[in-house]
Amino acid sequence: MTFVTKLSLESGDRAVLEETVTDIKQFLERKGAECRGPFNDPPQHLSVPQYRNLSPGDRFSPWDYPVYSRRLEIHGNDHIARQIGHRDFPPSLHVEIEVEHRKPAGHRRS
Template identity: 65%
Template sequence: MTFVTKLTFESGDRAVLDDVVTDLKQLLERKGAECKGPHSSPPERLSVPQYRTLERGREFSSWSYTVYTRRLEIHGADQIARSVAERSFPDSVHVELEIEQKKPLGHRQN
């Protein structure tokens, strides 16, 4: 059975995000891991209201920011995927990791 490690990176700093993902992609290619991506999602623009007091009605202008997302998939290469999961990333980059088990075609469950 093969494992697929899915990594999702999010950040408000697009340059740092792109550097992290590019460096990781190059590392995976040097190690010989099968890697798909990076795949980009459209930037998400978020807005957060800011209140002057605890009472509603008196507001500062909303705080707006953009979140950028990139996704990578590592197929097989469990040891390499484990080392990536243990790696430290900049504080400005949020990383989510999902591991999925793929069964070969024609495989029957008992």
């Protein structure tokens, strides 16, 4: 059974996101891990309303900002994927890690 570790990284700071993804990719290449990606998703543009006080009505203009995201897949190499998961990521970065079991092609259920 092969394990696939999927990393999803999101940030409003594109430079920090790109630097972190580049560091992860270089680390995986040095260790000889099989990696697919980074896959780029189109940026999301979010808008947050801002109020002058706690009562409804009087508002500032909304706060608009982009969120950039990248995805990576690490195939096999569980110990290397675990090292990535234990890294200290920048506070402006949101990281999600998902581990999936994949059975080899032609594998039958018992």
